[in-house]
Amino acid sequence: MPPGTVRLGVDLGGTWLRAAAVSAEGQILSHDRRPTPDRSAEDVVAAIVDGVTAVQARIAALPADSRPTLSVDAPLVIAAPGPLDVPGGRILATPNLPHLRGFPLAAAVATALGRFVHLQNDATMGALGEATFGAGRTFDVVLFLTVSTGIGGGLVIDGRPFTGATGQACELGHLIVDGRRDAPRCGAGHAGCLEAHASGSAIGRAAAAAGMVGGAAAVAAAARAGDPVATAVLRDAARWLGLGIASATSAFDPDIIVLGGGVMGAWDVLCDGVLAGVEEAAMSDGWRRGGVVVGTLGDEAGVVGAAVWAAAGRR
Numbered sequence: 001m002p003p004g005t006v007r008l009g010v011d012l013g014g015t016w017l018r019a020a021a022v023s024a025e026g027q028i029l030s031h032d033r034r035p036t037p038d039r040s041a042e043d044v045v046a047a048i049v050d051g052v053t054a055v056q057a058r059i060a061a062l063p064a065d066s067r068p069t070l071s072v073d074a075p076l077v078i079a080a081p082g083p084l085d086v087p088g089g090r091i092l093a094t095p096n097l098p099h100l101r102g103f104p105l106a107a108a109v110a111t112a113l114g115r116f117v118h119l120q121n122d123a124t125m126g127a128l129g130e131a132t133f134g135a136g137r138t139f140d141v142v143l144f145l146t147v148s149t150g151i152g153g154g155l156v157i158d159g160r161p162f163t164g165a166t167g168q169a170c171e172l173g174h175l176i177v178d179g180r181r182d183a184p185r186c187g188a189g190h191a192g193c194l195e196a197h198a199s200g201s202a203i204g205r206a207a208a209a210a211g212m213v214g215g216a217a218a219v220a221a222a223a224r225a226g227d228p229v230a231t232a233v234l235r236d237a238a239r240w241l242g243l244g245i246a247s248a249t250s251a252f253d254p255d256i257i258v259l260g261g262g263v264m265g266a267w268d269v270l271c272d273g274v275l276a277g278v279e280e281a282a283m284s285d286g287w288r289r290g291g292v293v294v295g296t297l298g299d300e301a302g303v304v305g306a307a308v309w310a311a312a313g314r315r
């Protein structure tokens with residue numbers, strides 16, 4: 001089958017910078033991954049340009065009969081961790097990217113590449129990727145949570161992401177699930193938000209307080225081996241996550257809840273607790289149609305979603 005037009009997406013994470021060319025069917029035809037530079041904003045701009053250039057070069061090197069058309073008029077969409085100034089194309093206060101704080105990233109990359117560049121929330125783009133080509137593709141209302149160092153969220157309704165008045169909707173990690181004044185705090189300083197209780201950082205912190213060493217993956221491995229402390233830490237995190245999902249479900253009545261992020265590597269030991277938490281607190285029932293599942297796009301959800309957004313030509 002002759003390939004059609006492909007779009008580029010970029011996902012700027014705290015650790016990895018990904019660029020990809022994605023077909024209209026959601027297939028990644030060219031991919032580049034490199035460490036995110038951690039010193040200067042200029043280095044990040046150069047790395048994005050290099051990554052995009054490498055992806056384009058791989059497409060250009062394909063044999064003519066299997067070479068898709070690279071859309072040059074579509075915007076280049078960069079998915080980045082929030083909070084963002086979406087209209088201004090700036091990253092505002094992401095803890096993992098302090099050298100980009102307030103930097104006009106979209107404008108700088110646009111100047112370097114000579115094309116329109118649009119910055120979007122990475123969890124929103126992950127939601128769009130999963131809703132279009134991943135676990136949520138057969139559902140109309142897809143709620144997405146990504147659980148890694150922090151917790152992000154996104155909502156896609158009939159193929160369109162809900163971004164709110166200023167592009168900052170669905171910061172589900174900052175739903176307050178614990179009203180105690182002395183509740184644990186997230187990196188943004190909220191007491192008792194979901195991120196403070198169920199993120200990878202929160203799991204690592206709870207494990208350390210119980211005398212364990214290591215992050216969520218190590219805690220999960222210990223739990224699988226029957227360690228009671230690790231099991232208790234994950235049971236707590238799972239319940240908080242379930243309660244957070246239940247709260248979001250009561251607000252949005254999704255058909256399906258799709259989970260992503262590195263902590264989902266521990267889904268086998270988290271899922272019973274998460275589902276029990278959702279059952280305990282959800283008001284609406286629509287989520288039972290698709291259930292609570294781990295996404296199928298893994299680490300590529302954001303870059304695929306960015307390409308989908310680019311294909312829509314939306315700003």
Ligand SMILES: [Zn+2]
Nearest residue numbers: 174186190193
């Ligand atoms: Zn918070």
